[in-house]
Amino acid sequence: MFRVAVVGSGPSGVYTAQALVQQTAVPDVRVHVLDRLPCPYGLVRYGVAPDHEKIKSLQGTLRTVLEHERVAFVGNVEAGTPELPARRLLELYHAVVYCTGAAADRRLGVPGEDLPGSFSATEFVSWYSAHPDAAPDGFALGVRSAVVIGVGNVAVDVARILARGAAELLPTDVPQGALDLLSGSTLREVHMVGRRGPSQAKFTTKELRELGSLPDARVSVDPAELALDPAYEDPSELPTALRRNVEVVRGWASAPPSARGRVIRLRFHLRPVELLAEAGRVAAVRFERTVPDGAGGVRGTGSxxxxxxxxxxxxxxxxxxxVPGLPFDPARGTVPHAGGRVLRDGRPSHGEYVAGWIKRGPTGVIGTNRPCxxxxxxxxxxxxxxxARREVAGEPLDVLRQSGLRPVQWPGWLAIEAAETALGASLGRRSxxxxxxAGLLDAAGDGRV
Structure with missing residues (x-):
């Protein structure tokens, strides 16, 4: 038996497990997919917006892999802790593949960034996705105006959730506490701001168009601001995806005014320089106007x-x-590797591998994790x-339990699913x-052994 531990149960981890059990060169592979959370699926569960049900349905594909006879889900087990250091994993498994993602957010590096009322989008996404590490009531939505800094798909997601009416989120699996706060939101304006123009924005056209389809919100774009983008007037030479983005924004800029309630203001060529306070909380963001620098970037204008x-x-x-116990490149935010082999002092580390964002950085879409x-x-x-010639310890789960860990296995996860279905029914909602x-582990019940 050839034992492999995959650390992380998001798409990169599950695709790694799938590739291992589908190959035929090493027929007797057994894969344990470890996760520090008692729930599988990683960012598909805790990063995909609740109103993106088609993308969330990918859980069905991941589920098929985790239910494979030679794959076992092992939740509530965190690698890299004193109880389970990296060297201990190599005593239990012939190989370990780390698929731990890129969970930290980048900072702006401007004064006032840590004022009350200022958060990372990661924190907001974790909150409305019911991540157990998220603050349960950390967001005060009795505000008039919100600023989302960034023009990628995550920025579009959080702007859309802020602008949606609570009734639109009722059929989703958004946690009840978040739904209650969103229901009481007094927000009227959401500003989504980028330092460059629409032809350089990172959002995809499908995500962008969704902003214009919200029943209780309208999109506002200033044509004069868009004209700062050199490709705005004639986007025909742009790659197809960027050209379509520009065309969508052009359509909004020329559309007649709408009477819909909330407004999403798309702003471009503005970079944040300071968050301003009033009464100890954030009250405004100061931006500097930018213009193209002729080399693909932007420069400040002093305005x-x-x-x-x-x-x-x-x-x-x-x-x-x-990842405690592994080498790390702080400049790239990745583990050094060659073809997925972890490198220690430039040489492959016997039995240690990486896949996903911790391998290549936060790039690509969910499907990019498969070839990776x-x-x-x-x-x-x-x-x-x-x-395979290296001796490993006895049954890994027995050793983990002897170390004081209480893994949540697949039956425990199924019990959590059932409890979430029952919770939804009690609230007159779906799951x-x-x-x-505490709620997750209690729900896991006998599956936490």
Whole structure:
């Protein structure tokens, strides 16, 4: 039996497990998919917006892999802790593949960033996705104006959730506490602001168009501001995806005014320089006007504008965080590797591998993780002959329990699913996520052994 631990049960981890059990070169592979949370699926469960049900349906595909006879889900087990250091995993498994993602957010690095009322988009997404580490009531939505800094898909997601009516979120699995706060929101304006123009924004056209389809919100764009983008007047030379983005924004800029309630203001060529306070909380964001620098970037003009905001969400990218016991490149936010093989002092570390964002950085879409995982598994299989000769300890789950850990296995996760269905029924809704550690572990019941 060839034992592999995959650390992380998001798409990169599950695709790694799938590639391992589908290959035939090493037929007797057993894969344990470890996760520090008692629930599988990673960012598909805790990062995809609740109103994106088609993307969330990917859980069905991931589920099929985790129910494979040679794959076992092992939740509530955190690798890299004193109870389970990296060296201990190598005593239990012939190979370990780390698929831990990039959970930290990038900072703006401007004065006032840590004022009350200023958050990362990651924190907001975790809150409305019921991540058990999220503050249950950390967001005061009795505000007039919010600023979302960034023009990627995550920025679009949080702007859309802020602008949606609570009735639109009622059929989703958004936790009840978040739904209650969103129901009482007094927000009237959401400003989504980027330092460059629409032809350089990172959102996808499908995500962007959704902003214009909200029944109780309208999109506002200033044509004069868009004209600062060199490609705005004639986007025909742009790649197809960027050209379509510009065309969508052009359509909004020329559309007649709408009477819909909330307004989403798309702002471009503005970069944040300071968050301003009033009564100890954020009250506005000061931006500097930018213009193209002729080399694909922008430069400041020395002209400034303050945008009122009692809530600020920064969405300027993710970063990987160090995995205790593994080397780490702080500049790239990744583990050094060659073809997925972890490198220690420039040389492959016997039996240690990486896949997903911790391997390549926060790039690509969910599907990008599949070829990334296959590359890593190919490296692992090439090493399998040497790895299989190494002695490993007894049954890993027995050793984990002896160390004081209480893994949540697949039956425990199924019990959590059933409890969330029952919670939704009690609230007159569909399945509703349990949002706290105690509730999740209690629901796991006998599956936590």
């Amino acid at each position: 400034y504008e303050d945008i009122e905001a009692q809530l600020v969400l920064r969405s300027v990218g993710y970063r990987g965080t160090p 995982a296959k590359e890593t598994v190919a490296s692992l299989l090439a090493d399998a002959g040497a790895l 509703v996520k349990i949002a706290d550690w």
